[in-house]
Amino acid sequence: MADPTAVPPKPGAASAGAADPTTARPAGIRRLRRFVVVERVSHWLYALTFITAFVTGLLMWIPSTRIWLAGTRYTLSQYHGYVGAAMIILPLLLLLVVDRRRLRGDLREIDKWSTEDRHWFGLALRGYTLRRRPMPPQGRFNAGQKANVVLVAAMAVGFAVTGGILMHKQNMPPWLVSRALWLHTFLAVCAIALFGGHLAHVVITRHGRTYLAGMVRGWIPEDLARERHFRWWQAETGGAAEPATDAAPPVGASRSSESGVGSEAGSGPPAD
Numbered sequence: 001m002a003d004p005t006a007v008p009p010k011p012g013a014a015s016a017g018a019a020d021p022t023t024a025r026p027a028g029i030r031r032l033r034r035f036v037v038v039e040r041v042s043h044w045l046y047a048l049t050f051i052t053a054f055v056t057g058l059l060m061w062i063p064s065t066r067i068w069l070a071g072t073r074y075t076l077s078q079y080h081g082y083v084g085a086a087m088i089i090l091p092l093l094l095l096l097v098v099d100r101r102r103l104r105g106d107l108r109e110i111d112k113w114s115t116e117d118r119h120w121f122g123l124a125l126r127g128y129t130l131r132r133r134p135m136p137p138q139g140r141f142n143a144g145q146k147a148n149v150v151l152v153a154a155m156a157v158g159f160a161v162t163g164g165i166l167m168h169k170q171n172m173p174p175w176l177v178s179r180a181l182w183l184h185t186f187l188a189v190c191a192i193a194l195f196g197g198h199l200a201h202v203v204i205t206r207h208g209r210t211y212l213a214g215m216v217r218g219w220i221p222e223d224l225a226r227e228r229h230f231r232w233w234q235a236e237t238g239g240a241a242e243p244a245t246d247a248a249p250p251v252g253a254s255r256s257s258e259s260g261v262g263s264e265a266g267s268g269p270p271a272d
Helices: 037-061 063-098 100-111 115-125 143-167 174-204 206-217 222-228 230-237 253-259 262-266
Strands: 031-033 219-221
Touching (some): 031 222, 031 230, 037 100, 037 174, 037 206, 063 143, 100 143, 115 143, 174 206, 206 219, 206 222, 219 222, 222 230
Antiparallel strands (some): 031 219
């Protein structure tokens, strides 16, 4: 029996504890799968072999450890060469054997640089990502990640050529061996600097740590995908046509509109 003293609710009033339909988060994907298993295994296999090659190379480069190694230095140099070859061959071979379609898709996306990518890269060089300024929307890989892959691939080719010469230096002219050694050392310094920047990014920044977790689990949160990889998020979820942001467009956005980016790139979410 109803309580005659109860006050009837006003029409349209939400019940206690119920979410306001105007502010409730729309139903959708909470996570987005960014990397499949073979991509993650290839990544960590490359990282492990790179660190091993770095340590063995460093032992042969430091004068004190070079003296300490004495007669075992030649054996260590051979191990260093084999690990370097594995660093280049194994991840690529794994992708080719297990999921070459995924590899083709990754290479196609990395090779494609849109006007938004070029604009993003230019703004990143000016420090916009560090200051969390609005950036042009990006795909599954942003322009910085694409550039990183290109640099790693170029250095891998250089390591393969110079390392092959050094491993067979007995049959090579001295001038070629000396130049190969110099270039190999230069590439090693560049690779260590690139690795250090990559490591600093995933340790220092919050979204970098989320990226690191994504390389372990394979997925990233949907909000991170929407914020930093809007074009990919849009394609995966069928989201809004344009990224919504209240931030002012970056300096130079009006000039970039002449090259096809326009206000759309200037009003995109921050991404790196």
